[in-house]
Each structure stands twice: as structure tokens, then as C-alpha cells.
Amino acid sequence: MPDLSHPAAHRPGHGDPDWAAMRRILVVRPDNVGDVLMTGPVFRALRAAAPRAALDLLASPAGAAAASLLPQVDGVVTASVSWQQLDLVPGSDPDAELVGDLAARGYDAAIVLTSFSQSPWPAAEVARRAGVPVRVGLSKEFGGGLLTHWVPSPPDEEHQVDRMLGLLAAVGVPSRGIALEVRVPDDAATPLAxxxxxxxxxxxxxxxxxxxxxxxxxxxxxxxxxxxxxxxxxxxxxxxxxxxxxxxxxxxxxxxxxxxxxxxxxxxxxxxxxxxxxxxxxxxxxxxxxxxxxxxxxxxxxxxxxxxxxxxxxxxxxxxxxxxxxxxxxxxxxxxxxxxxxxxxxxxxxxxxxx
Incomplete structure (x- = not known):
């Protein structure tokens, strides 16, 4: 099968980021609960590659509840991002507050996770505006330099976990397994009575x-x-x-x-x-x-x-x-x-x- 990836993806001169030296990393997945739960293997791989870094998740209000169950997540940024909204006010900047929040947090890298039908470019632009120097994502279509590490998309049929781990592997973060895991707090209520x-x-x-x-x-x-x-x-x-x-x-x-x-x-x-x-x-x-x-x-x-x-x-x-x-x-x-x-x-x- 011919390589149909865009020639600008993974362009020469952009080597793997130095993950071990990073202090703060943002994983972007502003989707539903199930999508967030499937990021568990991503955080596990990042924890091994960047042991000194705080690992945060950018989540939607619906997905944020799942973040607290993921063992490797240190913090959550909750936002209703523009690229998940159908009705935007003309002339407004709906992501301005988010850009300011991310800039204040001083992230070293942003990893944009998407399904095969989603684009990483809006999230990459928010991260660029926030001054995040390393911006990683998968895409079929051209988006210029908004992603510093643009990885070609795998086949659409690939499992979501494999898709996300493949993105990490392409930038020097090896997989630590595909199994999902959650941390159930000791005070979680099970109504066994x-x-x-x-x-x-x-x-x-x-x-x-x-x-x-x-x-x-x-x-x-x-x-x-x-x-x-x-x-x-x-x-x-x-x-x-x-x-x-x-x-x-x-x-x-x-x-x-x-x-x-x-x-x-x-x-x-x-x-x-x-x-x-x-x-x-x-x-x-x-x-x-x-x-x-x-x-x-x-x-x-x-x-x-x-x-x-x-x-x-x-x-x-x-x-x-x-x-x-x-x-x-x-x-x-x-x-x-x-x-x-x-x-x-x-x-x-x-x-x-x-x-």
C-alpha cells in the first residue's frame, strides 16, 4: 500500500522531545467519559518516560469526572473548548480564557489525542497561543506548523488505545501495555445492602x-x-x-x-x-x-x-x-x-x- 501521509508530517530536523527533562505535560482529550478512560495507557506510558513531570488532562465537563479515576493523572483542566461546540458567537474568542490558563501553567508539551474523525489542529493552535513549545498530534490533513511533531494518522479502523499509543511511540514514548485501569477510592459507595x-x-x-x-x-x-x-x-x-x-x-x-x-x-x-x-x-x-x-x-x-x-x-x-x-x-x-x-x-x- 502506498504511503499517503502528507510529506510535511514528521519533517526532518524535528527529533523526539526530551521527555525525561520535562516538568509539566498536558494531554488533550476533551471528549466523553469513555474516551477519557481509554487514555489510561497513555498516562501510564508517559509516567515511565517522563518520571519527573506533572501529567495533566485537558477534559470536557463531561469527561473530567473520569480523570480522577486514572492513577497517573496529576491534575485536570476542565474546559468547553471551541472545537467541541456547535454554536459559537461570531467575532468572539471562545478559547481566550483557556489560552491564558494554559500559559500560566507553563506546560513543556501538549499531546493532542483524537479519534480518526477529529482534527488536532484547533487544539494545537490553542497550545501554540499558550506558548507550549512541544505540540504533538496525529493528522491526515495539512495544518502548517501548529504541531511541532505531526505524526501521520494510522488506518481509521485501528483501536483507539492503539492509535494513541502509536502517536506516543512515534515521538519516543514506548507503550507500557494496552490494559485499561482505574483507581477506585476507598470511600466509593457500593450499595451492597x-x-x-x-x-x-x-x-x-x-x-x-x-x-x-x-x-x-x-x-x-x-x-x-x-x-x-x-x-x-x-x-x-x-x-x-x-x-x-x-x-x-x-x-x-x-x-x-x-x-x-x-x-x-x-x-x-x-x-x-x-x-x-x-x-x-x-x-x-x-x-x-x-x-x-x-x-x-x-x-x-x-x-x-x-x-x-x-x-x-x-x-x-x-x-x-x-x-x-x-x-x-x-x-x-x-x-x-x-x-x-x-x-x-x-x-x-x-x-x-x-x-
């Missing part, structure tokens, strides 16, 4: 309607797992309360809101099996080692996000319109045409190994 010692967790929510397996099918799974003798906890956010209670029905234990992300991690860690849509909950289950059945909509490519740290079964249907990245499916969610019996069977297979 409510759920008992043997339980499953069902998480029917997702960030958009196109990723949600139908509630009535989740409810059928809850009834089947309860029939197996498990307490079935149905978890979700406060905004998902109606969905959580509908799925729980008369046999499940609804937990909508009231649990922080650390509490949820503690809850998932003790579950015999977790059943969830493609969402942050899957990556959290992956990180704590809980067996997980994932209902994967065709909004993305499975191999980019597949759980790899824990035992998992990913259920989906191949469709010609995937990956669509639609918020609402314009068809009939053929990619999620999966029966409750299939999900229950997958959950039982995973439990047979777990118990």
Missing part, C-alpha cells in the same frame, strides 16, 4: 438515541437474569430516571442518579456480568475487570472501541450504513436487531467463567 453479594448491572442509557438498544428488550434481560437468582441493578443518570425505572420493572433495582463515577466503578467491579450499550459504562466495566455484554450500534466501528482488558461479548449486526455517527437512526436500528435471548445467552456464558 441493596443489591446483595451476587448481582448483575444493566445500563440501558447512552449518549444519543441511535446507540440505545430498546428499553423493552433490556427489561426482558432484567427479568431473565433475575430468574437466574441474581439481583439486577439498573443504573443510569438522573436524566435517565424514566428509562431506568421502565427497564427495572418489578424485579430490578433502579439506581438513577445518586452514584458518582467512582461509586459506579465500585458497583461494576463486583458484578457477575454487566449489560450495556456502547457507552462510557462499558469502558468503565472493562477497566475494573467486570465481564460485559455490549450492545454496539453502527454509529462507530466495533474494532475501534472493543473492550480488551476484561472478558466481553460485543453484539451487533453488520449493516451497509455503518459507521454512520448519527445521533438519531433514520432507519429502524437494524444494527441493533438483537434479541433478548441472545443477550441473556452471552451473559450466561460470561458468568459461567466468572463464578
Amino acid at each position: 441493596v443489591v446483595g453479594e451476587r448481582y448483575a448491572v444493566v445500563a440501558p442509557g447512552a449518549s444519543c438515541p441511535s446507540r440505545r438498544w430498546p428499553a423493552e428488550r433490556f427489561a426482558a434481560v432484567v427479568r431473565a437474569l433475575a430468574g437466574d437468582g441474581l439481583t439486577v441493578v439498573v443504573s443510569g443518570t438522573e436524566r435517565e430516571s424514566d428509562l431506568v425505572h421502565a427497564v427495572a420493572g418489578d424485579v430490578g433495582v433502579p439506581l438513577a442518579g445518586g452514584l458518582g463515577l467512582a461509586d459506579l466503578a465500585s458497583l461494576l467491579a463486583g458484578a457477575e456480568v454487566v449489560v450495556a450499550n456502547n457507552s462510557g459504562g462499558v469502558h468503565l466495566a472493562d477497566a475494573v475487570g467486570a465481564p460485559v455484554v455490549e450492545l454496539f450500534a453502527g454509529t462507530e466501528t466495533v474494532d475501534q472501541y472493543r473492550p480488551r482488558t476484561t472478558r466481553a461479548e460485543v453484539l451487533t449486526r453488520p449493516v451497509s450504513c455503518a459507521p454512520c455517527r448519527q445521533l438519531v437512526c433514520p432507519f429502524g436500528q437494524e444494527c441493533l436487531a438483537i434479541s433478548p435471548d441472545e443477550v441473556v445467552a452471552a451473559a450466561r456464558r460470561l458468568r459461567a467463567v466468572h463464578v
Whole structure:
């Protein structure tokens, strides 16, 4: 296959940064909880390469909650960045405050992490304006000198963790493994008095309607797992309360809101099996080692996000319109045409190994 990377990428004269000498490094990933959890291997690799450096994460308000669970993260800069907003005021400088904040912190390097469909150039420009001397990122398209270390993008299908570790490897930071990990605080609440010692967790929510397996099918799974003798906890956010209670029905234990992300991690860690849509909950289950059945909509490519740290079964249907990245499916969610019996069977297979 011919090399289609831009000739300006990784241009001569720009050697690997001196990571061991750095005092402060910023990792940029202003996305959702699952995206932040997948940066764990990045921070682990950086900690080994730059042992004296403070490692900070630039996170979105939604993703910042996950940062406290990552063992190697020292600090968090929370911002609603311009390149993640749809409605910007004409003539304004929405990133001005962020630029000032980053400049005051005095970072030696910024590592811009992106999915295959995202551009690193807006973040690189913010870092340049903030005076960050080393700016690293992946890109297919031309962006001039905004990145000091511009690494050609790998194939779109590559797993997100591999994509991020490949970026680091290209600038002299070797991988320290692909496994996800989180640090669950000792004071995280696990409501064992409510759920008992043997339980499953069902998480029917997702960030958009196109990723949600139908509630009535989740409810059928809850009834089947309860029939197996498990307490079935149905978890979700406060905004998902109606969905959580509908799925729980008369046999499940609804937990909508009231649990922080650390509490949820503690809850998932003790579950015999977790059943969830493609969402942050899957990556959290992956990180704590809980067996997980994932209902994967065709909004993305499975191999980019597949759980790899824990035992998992990913259920989906191949469709010609995937990956669509639609918020609402314009068809009939053929990619999620999966029966409750299939999900229950997958959950039982995973439990047979777990118990």
C-alpha cells in the first residue's frame, strides 16, 4: 500500500522531545467519559518516560469526572473548548480564557489525542497561543506548523488505545501495555445492602438515541437474569430516571442518579456480568475487570472501541450504513436487531467463567 501521509508530517530536523527533562505535560482529550478512560495507557506510558513531570488532562465537563479515576493523572483542566461546540458567537474568542490558563501553567508539551474523525489542529493552535513549545498530534490533513511533531494518522479502523499509543511511540514514548485501569477510592459507595453479594448491572442509557438498544428488550434481560437468582441493578443518570425505572420493572433495582463515577466503578467491579450499550459504562466495566455484554450500534466501528482488558461479548449486526455517527437512526436500528435471548445467552456464558 502506498504511503499517503502528507510529506510535511514528521519533517526532518524535528527529533523526539526530551521527555525525561520535562516538568509539566498536558494531554488533550476533551471528549466523553469513555474516551477519557481509554487514555489510561497513555498516562501510564508517559509516567515511565517522563518520571519527573506533572501529567495533566485537558477534559470536557463531561469527561473530567473520569480523570480522577486514572492513577497517573496529576491534575485536570476542565474546559468547553471551541472545537467541541456547535454554536459559537461570531467575532468572539471562545478559547481566550483557556489560552491564558494554559500559559500560566507553563506546560513543556501538549499531546493532542483524537479519534480518526477529529482534527488536532484547533487544539494545537490553542497550545501554540499558550506558548507550549512541544505540540504533538496525529493528522491526515495539512495544518502548517501548529504541531511541532505531526505524526501521520494510522488506518481509521485501528483501536483507539492503539492509535494513541502509536502517536506516543512515534515521538519516543514506548507503550507500557494496552490494559485499561482505574483507581477506585476507598470511600466509593457500593450499595451492597441493596443489591446483595451476587448481582448483575444493566445500563440501558447512552449518549444519543441511535446507540440505545430498546428499553423493552433490556427489561426482558432484567427479568431473565433475575430468574437466574441474581439481583439486577439498573443504573443510569438522573436524566435517565424514566428509562431506568421502565427497564427495572418489578424485579430490578433502579439506581438513577445518586452514584458518582467512582461509586459506579465500585458497583461494576463486583458484578457477575454487566449489560450495556456502547457507552462510557462499558469502558468503565472493562477497566475494573467486570465481564460485559455490549450492545454496539453502527454509529462507530466495533474494532475501534472493543473492550480488551476484561472478558466481553460485543453484539451487533453488520449493516451497509455503518459507521454512520448519527445521533438519531433514520432507519429502524437494524444494527441493533438483537434479541433478548441472545443477550441473556452471552451473559450466561460470561458468568459461567466468572463464578
